Amino acid sequence: MAREKDVEAGLKEWEEKTVSKTIAKYPERSEKFETISGVGVNRLYTPLDTKDMDYRESLGFPGDYPFTRGVQPTMYRGRLWTMRQYSGFGTARETNRRFRFLLDQGQTGLSVAFDLPTQIGYDSDHPMARGEVGKVGVAVDSLADMELLFDSIPLEKVSTSMTINAPAAVLLAMYIAVGEKQGVPMAKLRGTVQNDILKEYIARGTYIFPPKPSMRLITDTFRFCSDNMPQWNTISISGYHIREAGSTAAQEVAFTLANGIAYVEAAVNAHLDIDSFASRLSFFFGSHSDFFEEVAKFRAARRLWAHIMRDRFKAHDPESWKMRFHTQTAGCTLTAQQPDNNVVRVTLQALQAVLGGTQSLHTNSRDEALSLPTEQSVQIALRTQQIIAYETGVADTIDPLAGSYYIESLTDEIERKAREYINKIDGMGGAVTAIEAGYPQREIHDSAFEFQRKVDAQKRVVIGVNMFAEKGRQKLEYLKVNPEVEKEQAAVVKRLREKRSPGPWRDSMKGLKTAAQSNTNLMPAIITAVKAQATVGEICDVFRQLWGEYKAPDIM
Amino acid sequence: MSSSKKIRVLVAKPGLDGHDRGAKVVARALRDAGMEVIYTGLRQTPEMIAEAAIQEAVHVVGLSILSGAHNALLPKVTELLRKEGADDVLVIAGGIIPEDDVPGLKAAGIAEVFGPGTPLSDIVDYIKAHVKL
Numbered sequence: 001m002a003r004e005k006d007v008e009a010g011l012k013e014w015e016e017k018t019v020s021k022t023i024a025k026y027p028e029r030s031e032k033f034e035t036i037s038g039v040g041v042n043r044l045y046t047p048l049d050t051k052d053m054d055y056r057e058s059l060g061f062p063g064d065y066p067f068t069r070g071v072q073p074t075m076y077r078g079r080l081w082t083m084r085q086y087s088g089f090g091t092a093r094e095t096n097r098r099f100r101f102l103l104d105q106g107q108t109g110l111s112v113a114f115d116l117p118t119q120i121g122y123d124s125d126h127p128m129a130r131g132e133v134g135k136v137g138v139a140v141d142s143l144a145d146m147e148l149l150f151d152s153i154p155l156e157k158v159s160t161s162m163t164i165n166a167p168a169a170v171l172l173a174m175y176i177a178v179g180e181k182q183g184v185p186m187a188k189l190r191g192t193v194q195n196d197i198l199k200e201y202i203a204r205g206t207y208i209f210p211p212k213p214s215m216r217l218i219t220d221t222f223r224f225c226s227d228n229m230p231q232w233n234t235i236s237i238s239g240y241h242i243r244e245a246g247s248t249a250a251q252e253v254a255f256t257l258a259n260g261i262a263y264v265e266a267a268v269n270a271h272l273d274i275d276s277f278a279s280r281l282s283f284f285f286g287s288h289s290d291f292f293e294e295v296a297k298f299r300a301a302r303r304l305w306a307h308i309m310r311d312r313f314k315a316h317d318p319e320s321w322k323m324r325f326h327t328q329t330a331g332c333t334l335t336a337q338q339p340d341n342n343v344v345r346v347t348l349q350a351l352q353a354v355l356g357g358t359q360s361l362h363t364n365s366r367d368e369a370l371s372l373p374t375e376q377s378v379q380i381a382l383r384t385q386q387i388i389a390y391e392t393g394v395a396d397t398i399d400p401l402a403g404s405y406y407i408e409s410l411t412d413e414i415e416r417k418a419r420e421y422i423n424k425i426d427g428m429g430g431a432v433t434a435i436e437a438g439y440p441q442r443e444i445h446d447s448a449f450e451f452q453r454k455v456d457a458q459k460r461v462v463i464g465v466n467m468f469a470e471k472g473r474q475k476l477e478y479l480k481v482n483p484e485v486e487k488e489q490a491a492v493v494k495r496l497r498e499k500r501s502p503g504p505w506r507d508s509m510k511g512l513k514t515a516a517q518s519n520t521n522l523m524p525a526i527i528t529a530v531k532a533q534a535t536v537g538e539i540c541d542v543f544r545q546l547w548g549e550y551k552a553p554d555i556m
Numbered sequence: 557m558s559s560s561k562k563i564r565v566l567v568a569k570p571g572l573d574g575h576d577r578g579a580k581v582v583a584r585a586l587r588d589a590g591m592e593v594i595y596t597g598l599r600q601t602p603e604m605i606a607e608a609a610i611q612e613a614v615h616v617v618g619l620s621i622l623s624g625a626h627n628a629l630l631p632k633v634t635e636l637l638r639k640e641g642a643d644d645v646l647v648i649a650g651g652i653i654p655e656d657d658v659p660g661l662k663a664a665g666i667a668e669v670f671g672p673g674t675p676l677s678d679i680v681d682y683i684k685a686h687v688k689l
Contacts, residue, residue, distance in 0.1 A: 130628060132624075200574070203574075205573065246577050
């Protein structure tokens with residue numbers, strides 16, 4: 001207490017004498033400072049800002065509750081984060097080549113980007129797929145494509161993350177079938193399906209079915225994986241897209257965790273034992289441009305989730321309390337102007353993620369405000385992670401920013417704000433009801449608009465755009481997807497439908513419909529269908545006919 | 557332009573991508589600038605967009621696309637508008653569109669392409685200067 005009084009007196013004196021004198025002569029750059037999310041930033045943080053912090057309760061030790069300092073006891077001293085570049089374009093054959101290039105370059109996990117028709121459950125020859133085949137990811141229509149995608153990549157050695165949501169169960173079934181063909185039983189497969197439909201409704205837009213049947217597909221995968229795939233992450237509950245859509249850091253944490261709560265509730269209501277599935281839930285966040293705020297955000301999210309799982313859901317197994325997450329540097333901060341500057345942005349954002357204790361990381365490439373990245377740009381992005389990991393020493397001690405008066409204050413503040421939002425969403429009846437009413441969507445849109453206004457008014461600086469802009473454009477080579485891919489892929493899927501044996505296919509489609517109309521787990525029927533060469537579009541059509549499609553609320 | 561007549565704008569998302577942050581922010585800025593704005597929502601085919609443009613009798617169509625399908629979808633919108641005799645509608649675009657693709661889109665009747673980093677006021681000013689009421 002004596003020390004506290006001393007600091008208080010010292011601070012007062014410093015402010016009144018030293019600072020005011022300086023400010024009188026040299027005013028500060030701004031009257032008010034705030035983080036990119038609008039949290040006020042003080043001139044100085046001192047022990048007074050953390051005086052109420054109980055070390056064991058607020059921070060604890062790595063690998064122990066509440067995991068503020070990390071989910072593993074030794075963190076990166078034991079094993080570095082997984083370096084996992086999200087990639088996919090054109091045909092399965094082309095993407096397979098890019099995967100093998102990345103693995104050769106020292107990448108340690110795969111991350112599949114599927115094209116939009118695949119993500120929305122349309123085959124490549126569907127009229128809605130026009131112009132989109134192979135554009136933002138790889139086109140996968142059938143098991144045959146999936147086999148090509150992982151050709152010569154041993155699935156027992158690599159972990160694979162798949163950004164697939166509405167049809168996640170279908171792509172997971174295909175992955176299982178590819179593993180089986182390679183002689184790898186599903187129990188040994190490691191990886192993740194994103195499988196997070198709620199954030200699709202909120203921010204990302206690749207939904208198909210309404211919430212209720214979508215939640216059933218998700219709980220079915222939870223149950224199936226808890227019985228058969230102990231190393232598989234059944235969902236990646238994603239804040240990344242919420243942030244990219246314009247949310248603040250606290251909103252990103254809040255809406256993501258509110259969605260997490262909805263998934264846990266849905267699974268518990270489906271009579272799953274919480275400790276049978278909770279340890280396989282994983283998360284995904286963005287790493288935006290406010291350095292300290294982002295580090296604090298990761299720490300706050302971990303602590304808040306631990307509280308929720310232990311105290312709200314009464315999970316017993318400490319594994320169920322741990323928030324493991326993937327991070328991607330923020331695509332929305334990349335500029336089309338002076339694109340080489342993006343390498344620097346990505347470096348800082350990657351460093352934040354590492355200081356925040358991420359389990360895996362994707363670093364964006366400099367050209368992604370213009371197109372998909374070239375091989376050379378991806379290589380720089382991957383090297384960025386390798387430099388952080390092997391040259392800087394930041395991975396050698398755990399949670400090195402802990403104890404910083406500022407970091408701990410911000411961590412508390414983000415947790416507090418996120419809790420407020422979660423309480424509000426609880427009051428509305430939970431995430432699903434809030435989403436159907438357009439609540440998080442509207443909040444995010446307001447934040448996005450506010451941010452753009454600040455940029456336009458130069459209250460937020462974007463280098464190369466509203467400050468230090470240059471007239472001429474710096475030109476970069478960019479990746480072009482061959483427009484012939486669409487025709488080729490459409491022909492491939494047509495040929496497949498003609499050539500496959502119709503008997504097993506017909507039976508499998510019938511089985512799928514029957515399963516969907518009953519309460520049985522859908523995964524076995526989906527696995528049978530993909531093995532009978534049913535396409536992603538055909539399987540989704542069975543569900544579309546039974547369940548209908550989601551209609552987004554108009555929030556404008 | 558006459559000050560009594562409000563500029564009517566259709567903001568549309570052709571293709572399948574769900575990135576509507578830009579479209580919604582632009583829609584709101586145009587509304588704040590006094591225009592009447594209709595936002596289509598996601599996953600609109602060129603046919604749906606052209607039909608909505610004609611039904612709503614808009615002066616401007618703003619197309620936002622980030623999926624890379626712009627070369628396949630945007631010229632189709634202007635073609636359909638022309639077919640319906642609505643070629644006086646000002647059609648502009650924004651999103652992730654590489655510079656090399658811009659001349660082709662302009663030749664197909666897209667009046668202007670606004671890339672990432674465009675201030676909202678540039679879009680407002682452009683519409684006011686080029687719209688035919």
